[in-house]
Amino acid sequence: MRFPLYIAQRYLKSKSGNNIINIVTILACMGVIAGTMALFIVLSVFSGIKDYSLSILDTNTPDIRITPNQGKSFLVDTNFINTLANSPDSITYTKVLEERAFFKNKDKEAIAFIKGVDSLFNKVTPVDSSIMVGEWFSNNSTNSCVAGFRLTRELDLNVYTDRLLTYVPKAGKGYITDPKNAFKNINPQVIGVISNQNQEDNKYVYVPISLSQELLNKQANEVSYIDIKVHAKNSKNTLNYLKNKLTNYSVSKREELNSSFYKILNSEKLIAYLVSLLVVVMVLSNTSGTIIMVIVDKKKDIKTLVNMGAPLKKVRRIFAIYGFLLNLAGMFIGLIFGIGLVFLQLNFELIMITPSIAYPIAFEWQNVTVVCCTIVIFGALASLLASGRISDKFIKRR
Template sequence: MNFLFAWRYFKSKKSTNAINIIAWVSVVAVVVGTASLIVVLSVFNGFEGLVKSLYATFYTDLKVTPAHGKLIRLNEKQLKTIGGMDGVRAWSLVMEEKALLQNGEAQTIVYLKGVDSSYTNVTTVADEVKAGEFNLGTEDKPASVLGVGIENALGLWSDRELLPLTAYLPRRGASLNVSDPMASLSAENLYTSGSFAIQQDFDNKYVLTNLAFLKRILNLAPDEYGGLEIALQENADEEAVKDQIARLLGAEYKVLTRYEQNQGLYSIMQLEKWVIYGVLSLILVVAAFTMIGSLTMLVLEKQKDIQVLKAMGASNGRIQSIFITEGFLLAGIGAIAGTLLALLICWAQVKYKLVMLQGGSFVIDYYPVKFLARDFLLVLGTVILVAFLAAWFPARKAAGERVELKS
């Protein structure tokens, strides 16, 4: 019943054209606001998914690290137990240390990461090698795969270099000698076999080599490592596996999910998304003001109808509901049209790459798009809330009209 009255009021001819104009302006504002929110959130989702996929190349599903200090101790029995847990697909032992790499006169600080032979089973870094091959050498003749940023900083071609680099790492337990700082460092030759390109954070920071070499130069015990990286099966319960490993190893170890390994990054991305949502919601706030004006003028236009309905027994609640429904109708038409417009724009972007990324240095050359159902629900909920608040005040005014029928 409320919708029938609201629809009749919407399509009926008004005595003043301004009422129709303002009504359609409010609808257009909702269309623009809805389309903007969906398009921008979808593009943001595309970038977010892309960044997460790049980080997933380097970071594993779970990682065991020390609760304090830099080293963990894991024996064969513990490793075998972890490998046999439900949901665990593969694991790899790693060690990471800051190092100075030198190539002639060129030098740079890097994170030298030693990995074992199972590393390619837990990450896809080997698939991102752009030059040379993923070859980490042996303990006695170590090779390395460099990030392309480090390759550029050292001024070399990693797949063509005949002479080794010099890697300087801190001696374990050595104190700093102010008169001769180099005395507290170990120096080793490190050959290059290739370079990888994943994302700037990794490309300018990491050099991969074999774990045995790094353990030797750092003078680590056979059961000492920097961490244990774990890949899970596709449908594994991440939290259940995490809790099971934590119970096995105890409080001296931390078990981190991929999100927890990059908590700062993911938190910032979520914050950016909410800021974007808040800014674009201001368009719907503008739509709310035009809707208030439209409905207020409609209430003035329909004063006689309101009095007739009250004379026939309609309650104040019924009158108020009719005009709130009118607000929902205006917002609903705008929301549906805005959603269809957003879908059309995003489809065209994916198919024809209408808006390109400038610079040519990113992994893709156009703005990515990814639809999420929760974004549609969020936008729909926002439109409903704005429509209700905008319609509330004119509807209360309509409900407060006094019956003054004259003969």
């Protein structure tokens, strides 16, 4: 192995007597540099987009959610609370009661969801950070609400001056004889408006949980689900613990609550990688052409090596290693430039989406690994295919 490596290094470092070979070799190396940079930057951009999108989800999606297997609500009893208290990691949990409701303001009407939350809600999912007008209701508030921006526009709500009339059907059986008694209603004061890039928040009206329990005729400890924030780097231990202890409930992690969103993000990154891979393959095919040209240029050297007793297999290996080293050099230089551009964007925000939001990008070692494996594997294949052109017939040909 040392002999082919030594000769390959000499060929790579020394200039050829043919200037065209030198120029083509430089161009091939520059192509690998550009292909590596492009692949790494594309993967870094999609990693940044993924992180940015997930940061939006963090404001309204908990680490873990516990819902009943049957029915729309359940009672939070002492045993349930003790189970949460004994979780392996430190957690914060919040009780939520949610239901579809009918909303009216003056002559405007809409159907959305009323969401009753307790005082710990914003410690689990910091929705209050998205308040654009007004404020979040205090812990001792009993008749206030915070509405989503889209719903606020639909109903033409004014903060602090309008009350939001909210109706839900009364539970019961049989026919309705008096429409006036068919609905239960509340009339909370609008004190805040939420606006963020997650469209899910626009369909909610947030109220104190006691008010929603009164509206929906629920008990004081009856909820739709429990949201949990895990104060640890990994929520896997808590998730497994809750699944083992709460067998009558559905315990879901964040990825499961937004499974379609995660699938879209991963699919987009995969598609971007495959498109960039086509560019890389085309670039590496140019490397194969360069190796073939070098083989033709070094035909006399090849004959000399064979006449001196070098096996054909080792001669082929010389040019396979030559192409591999050429691709490796281009890969390292391309990664240095690519990583440099990523850190420039992260630190100096050279490209902006809006005057206040920089184009998202992220540095991940996983992307470095993917790029290295791609260039090494496909570069090795291209080099082996090109070096395979050396044969007895080629050597004997004049």
